[in-house]
Amino acid sequence: MTEEVFVVSAAMIPFGKHRTSSYVGLAVAPLVDALRGAGIEKSDVDAVYVGHSFGGMMTGQRICKEIGLGTVPTVNVDNACSSGATAIHEAWTAISQGLVDVAVVVGVEKLTQFGGGTLPLSPEDREVKQGIVMPAVYAMRATRYLHETEATVEDLALVSVKARKHGALNPFAQFRSEVTVDEVLGARPIADPLTLMMCCPTGDGAAVVVLVSERARNRLNTPKGMRVAASILHSGEVKEGYRDMTMPEISQHSASDAYEMAGIGPKDLDMIELHDAFSIAELVYYEAFGLAERGRAIDLLRDGKTTFGGDVVVNPSGGLLSKGHPVGASGVAQVAEAFWQLTDNAGARQVDDARWAMTHVTGGGTAGLDHGACTIHIFEGV
Template sequence: MILDPVHVAGAGMIRFGKHPAETTLETMGAQAATAAMRDAGVRAADVEALYVGHVFGGPVAGQRIGARIGLAGKPVSNHENYCSSGATALREAWIAVGAGLYDLVLVVGVEKMTDRVKGGVQPDPNDLDASIGFLFAAGHALSARRYMADYGATREQIAAVAVKNHAHSVANPYAQYQKPVSLGEVLGARPIAEPLGLLDCSPISDGAAAVVVASRAGLRRLGIRSAPRVAACALVSGTVQAGLGDVNEEDISRRAGAEAYRIAGVAADEIDVVEMHDCFTIAEIVRLEGLGVLPRGEGARLTEAGYTSLGGALPVNPSGGLLSRGHPVGATGAAQVCELFWQLTGRAGGRQVEGATTGLAYCKGGSVSGTDGASVTTVILTT
């Protein structure tokens, strides 16, 4: 696959959290889109297409947002890939711009969950796992138990993911939670699915994030001399599993990482910063290992030792991640790319990873009974 260079020219977000009922999905999407356009210096008339990722937004949510920001009549497409929806929308924009179809497009990830989701997010009711009550929290609790048994990891080491990510989010004005939590608070939180408690789980959130995607000609039109390049945007889906298998094998993460490294022409050890889909504390650990950026079985120990903290060898989730920045599912992939854009342009403030030139964002969306997942996107940005 040979594509022309594709860049992120601007980024915009609103603060994630629990927004009042009168703050609609369309309002949030329009606010994030307007912020990204302002950041890039692009007018609505210059935007050639709109790509929108959402899960619970209803029919033609992208067109409803586009009409509010002056994009009525432009090509608009809507993308649902569960938690990977925002990054899947980016991938389609990356392909279109790289193929020379457009020079300037807008990507929006958006979700209003608090008035649509009660309790935990569940698989489709027709899914076999859902029918027997094997929900996401239960699956990740099983993962944690297995990981502790296989590698001698402790409950405290797994909880350290939440402590780290909440500490990072203190410096993120867009995060749902902006205060640290102690190890004792994580361990003493209300049980959800043993051994995981409330602070091991990402919250139900509302929010929106957006980026302007540009070709080299598009950058010239905007008067931008340089901008982070989308070096890769990979998408894989789960393969059918036979037998019991290993719950922490993470073959889907390995394949997604390998595809992104191949497209970008980089190795796992060249990544400077990671935005990881930490829907649960254990998920950050096993998925980092699946990507090959941490040795298998060592992720929990390295987290506790500060390896993945700001100032460590490989900072992970300087934004606070899903655990603390929040997880409005359709918006998460776009928010991760916003964070990488700010990191690679030196605009991340108190959470800046010094010297970062290559960043990776990972999203895993949903589950399908009998497979090792539904969708995984891996995005690599470089300077």
């Protein structure tokens, strides 16, 4: 019998340039806050899962020892941008199978260690050897999407405008000021047609969530929180030659499986935190998730259907474009946002009557794969 799993606490630090902080320094404060928020002791924790990509060996153990949290299994998870979300999936798996009752998930990353520029990719990858970088990949997607649809470069800018408007309401966001379409279009070019404001910033950050079984929730008298209705992790399908860059099939398939597991459809969602590393990503994910027909994502965007007061609020946190994208922390921060929204604790950015939330994060640019990994979660407020 599968155990029900609940997220009962969430904490994070503001994302940004924390140049003087270590991985341990970034993660300890939200770890303590999350445990306090759940009303549990260190002795109640059965396992710890830590998502990061560039923290080095034993990152999780180095964090946990600072608060005296030891002896329990501590698992370090590297799945590129999907690391934190994958760590949550592993915690959900362990609890749902009855192996543990209380799991803490930490997502943490310090990207300022690289001094700027694009993130390092695997040097053994054949496309990386030819000079591919992620902004170029998404620029190609954007170029093709603009060619095949009625979308314009102004629509790409509108995605960033929406993200910054939402992020201005989020005290944890790296960028907290609104921008205009003209400012986005006039920003420094990165990879045509993408400008700087159409690309997520690099930075540092940490987020923590606590997951429990229903049995532990009753025994420990934790907050109600939200129920994990679906947890899906897929790796990319190997496919050489032509690939439709305007339809990310790994995200499409993952979303379909998540809807089936949760017993809902895209129209039931009240909010989505999706992987908008570049502005074009949001448009193609509208279509991959079944929110819009192929080529018609712009209708949702232009008509205000994906902002506050619309059909489904996409990235109320500001998303990666505004909140920031410290790789290993992003997936956990998305779940933290869903937790605050579904427990009516999101403050000025609260989505009205939010009951269903979905989080989505992909990871890794690898030759022959759409993405290396994709993790999708669906949550229900309880």
